[in-house]
Amino acid sequence: xxxxxxxxxxxxxxxxxxxxxxxxxxxxxxxxxxxxxxxxxxxxxxxxxxxxxxxxxxxxxxxxxxxxxxxxxxxxxxxxxxxxxxxxxxxxxxxxxxxxxxxxxxxxxxxxxxxxxxxxxxxxxxxxxxxxxxxxxxxxxxxxxxxxxxxxxxxxxxxxxxxxxxxxxxxxxxxxxxxxxxxxxxxxxxxxxxxxxxxxxxxxxxxxxxxxxxxxxxxxxxxxxxxxxxxxxxxxxxxxxxxxxxxxxxxxxxxxxxxxxxxxxxxxxxxxxxxxxxxxxxxxxxxxxxxxxxxxxxxxxxxxxxxxxxxxxxxxxxxxxxxxxxxxxxxxxxxxx
Numbered sequence: 001x002x003x004x005x006x007x008x009x010x011x012x013x014x015x016x017x018x019x020x021x022x023x024x025x026x027x028x029x030x031x032x033x034x035x036x037x038x039x040x041x042x043x044x045x046x047x048x049x050x051x052x053x054x055x056x057x058x059x060x061x062x063x064x065x066x067x068x069x070x071x072x073x074x075x076x077x078x079x080x081x082x083x084x085x086x087x088x089x090x091x092x093x094x095x096x097x098x099x100x101x102x103x104x105x106x107x108x109x110x111x112x113x114x115x116x117x118x119x120x121x122x123x124x125x126x127x128x129x130x131x132x133x134x135x136x137x138x139x140x141x142x143x144x145x146x147x148x149x150x151x152x153x154x155x156x157x158x159x160x161x162x163x164x165x166x167x168x169x170x171x172x173x174x175x176x177x178x179x180x181x182x183x184x185x186x187x188x189x190x191x192x193x194x195x196x197x198x199x200x201x202x203x204x205x206x207x208x209x210x211x212x213x214x215x216x217x218x219x220x221x222x223x224x225x226x227x228x229x230x231x232x233x234x235x236x237x238x239x240x241x242x243x244x245x246x247x248x249x250x251x252x253x254x255x256x257x258x259x260x261x262x263x264x265x266x267x268x269x270x271x272x273x274x275x276x277x278x279x280x281x282x283x284x285x286x287x288x289x290x291x292x293x294x295x296x297x298x299x300x301x302x303x304x305x306x307x308x309x310x311x312x313x314x315x316x317x318x319x320x321x322x323x324x325x326x327x328x329x330x331x332x333x334x335x336x337x
Contacts, residue, residue: 229256
């Protein structure tokens with residue numbers, strides 16, 4: 001395998017110039033950069049990742065713990081993993097996927113991965129209040145960024161990228177209102193979930209702004225499943241709520257609502273408008289198609305990699321907290337009533 005010195009000799013430049021071509025190409029003239037890159041290609045030079053990351057503290061290989069979702073089917077995980085890997089590869093980096101128990105029990109996995117120089121930084125998800133990973137990563141000086149905010153803490157423990165769940169729910173309410181709905185319910189999760197509270201607050205605020213009722217129109221499901229969504233919808237309909245719209249916290253709960261409406265001979269989009277959240281693959285294959293809020297996975301992944309691998313924060317003039325907007329994808333489940 002060719003060495004850095006051999007590349008420099010072949011291109012007739014200094015070793016530092018080759019290093020700049022690899023790490024800071026903007027410092028070189030276009031013709032010099034082209035000559036060095038040609039030598040790198042001809043000699044099939046491959047930088048030593050461990051040596052480079054130790055020398056420069058660069059984030060070269062990024063660790064991501066694939067979440068476990070007990071009793072749940074997370075329909076958008078494949079989309080996120082593909083987007084994250086693609087975003088890393090566009091910058092010449094790669095993602096190392098691994099699994100670990102939640103909380104303190106999972107910390108030995110993180111310690112071992114970094115101690116063996118298998119990763120230089122982490123993308124976190126499923127973050128929790130007082131998550132032990134944040135404190136340990138800060139103490140070790142290991143770069144990290146979270147997909148999702150930490151709820152019920154006065155300040156965020158580190159940089160993050162998230163999707164505006166409250167804004168998305170409000171968008172769904174306004175859409176249903178524009179189609180003639182006036183009694184719009186919300187299917188959510190227990191109050192202990194910060195994400196659920198965030199999306200519910202968007203529904204509530206939008207209803208109040210439009211002069212729509214909210215009392216008695218919230219059903220909190222104890223799990224994210226089609227069966228739970230169906231039971232919650234049955235509870236609404238059997239309670240005499242005269243519901244003509246449903247904003248569901250997730251596509252899974254919305255699919256349960258579609259099932260229950262169909263069981264009762266009601267047509268989603270005609271008698272009751274239904275929206276979900278995530279725009280999962282199932283949203284466009286059910287009949288009628290499910291109106292849903294699409295999370296911008298490519299943008300999320302790109303922002304995560306940008307924050308993790310580049311300077312951010314006030315000193316760098318770049319924000320380390322980025323809230324992205326979802327897109328409402330309208331299908332037959334919310335056709336005008």
